[in-house]
Amino acid sequence: MSSNVASRQVLVLPGDGIGPEIVAQAERVLARVNDKFALGINIEKGLVGGAAIDAHGSPLPEITLEKAKACDAVLLGAVGGPKWDSVDMSIRPEKGLLGLRSNLNLFGNLRPAILYPQLADASSLKPELVAGLDLLIVRELTGGIYFGQPRGIRELENGEREGFNTYKYSESEVRRIGRQAFEAAQKRGGKLCSVDKANVLEATVLWREVMDELAKDYPDVELTHMYVDNAAMQLVRAPKQFDVMVTGNMFGDILSDCAAMLTGSIGMLPSASLDENGKGMYEPIHGSAPDIAGQGIANPLATILSVAMMLRYSFDEADAAQAIEDAVGVTLDQGFRTADIQSEGMNLVSTEQMG
Numbered sequence: 001m002s003s004n005v006a007s008r009q010v011l012v013l014p015g016d017g018i019g020p021e022i023v024a025q026a027e028r029v030l031a032r033v034n035d036k037f038a039l040g041i042n043i044e045k046g047l048v049g050g051a052a053i054d055a056h057g058s059p060l061p062e063i064t065l066e067k068a069k070a071c072d073a074v075l076l077g078a079v080g081g082p083k084w085d086s087v088d089m090s091i092r093p094e095k096g097l098l099g100l101r102s103n104l105n106l107f108g109n110l111r112p113a114i115l116y117p118q119l120a121d122a123s124s125l126k127p128e129l130v131a132g133l134d135l136l137i138v139r140e141l142t143g144g145i146y147f148g149q150p151r152g153i154r155e156l157e158n159g160e161r162e163g164f165n166t167y168k169y170s171e172s173e174v175r176r177i178g179r180q181a182f183e184a185a186q187k188r189g190g191k192l193c194s195v196d197k198a199n200v201l202e203a204t205v206l207w208r209e210v211m212d213e214l215a216k217d218y219p220d221v222e223l224t225h226m227y228v229d230n231a232a233m234q235l236v237r238a239p240k241q242f243d244v245m246v247t248g249n250m251f252g253d254i255l256s257d258c259a260a261m262l263t264g265s266i267g268m269l270p271s272a273s274l275d276e277n278g279k280g281m282y283e284p285i286h287g288s289a290p291d292i293a294g295q296g297i298a299n300p301l302a303t304i305l306s307v308a309m310m311l312r313y314s315f316d317e318a319d320a321a322q323a324i325e326d327a328v329g330v331t332l333d334q335g336f337r338t339a340d341i342q343s344e345g346m347n348l349v350s351t352e353q354m355g
């Protein structure tokens, strides 16, 4: 996981909308911990998304892709916005993001759902259910029903049409996402819940078998299994029972959005997409928020917390990561709030002040 300290290279892709504003603050934080913990990280910049379309006519220019392949980790703001809505589908800003994921083989998506106790009133759920919530969903990102072949819409003999997709995972695909999840559980509370639908889908019977096999390599992690319908119910009923959850592409897509909304603060949530060797792309879960871009009011904490994930997962620098997470807690304790998390009696600050 940890790379040679002398050659740690981070590619920063600010992107569009609020991207440049929030990334600027995350860069300040990264520069500070880089000094303080002597991390030896070098930063390079690049263009992706709409900004890259404007400059190079492509959402993922060759030069950006080259830099992304050469670096150890990518920090991304957000891409997209109404300015590029009308351009043809093949040069949409979002293609830049998808192109990075597939070219870098980022098959594991880590999405924490953390509700800082200071913000418990931001959730629409009862504070005692969610205050202090801290769970991590590990979602397989490049396989499963979203990519399985055959797929399509075909005509049946009786003349009506049928839509079809294929849900499949090979043992090696399950094993590599499983390893990421077990390793993440080792770094956290040591509990892993694998989510499937093994009572109905054969593909997930195999998924469950492989997870059970893997568990033997991680005796310090307690593995449980849950059907996806029950997992959705439990997430809403008693989310604090979970530490790390691992699941396939589609279930993970749905459950991670559900878990994010438990926290009620989209501006606070980071994410990581990892390859087999711990190389990763780190970004806030929110989008480019064109409605507030350029106003200096966006919350930079999701991006700052994405830097913490980068230090933890790509560089194995748990202390530096923890220092950032602690600083976020202290800042909230002191009452500083951007507009999206503002509540009565708190001290409203700008993007830059929050940074």
Ligand code: ATP
Binding pocket: 018, 022, 079, 080, 266, 267, 285, 286, 287, 288, 289, 290, 291, 292, 297, 298, 299, 300, 302, 340
């Ligand atoms: P995408 O399609 O890129 O996921 P989206 O349409 O889902 O984007 P976001 O860009 O995530 O939407 O924004 C959703 C809402 O949340 C908007 O009102 C936006 O202003 C707000 N928002 C998103 N990120 C932040 C942030 N960092 N700080 C404050 N508000 C934010």
Ligand code: MG
Binding pocket: 287
């Ligand atoms: Mg969205």
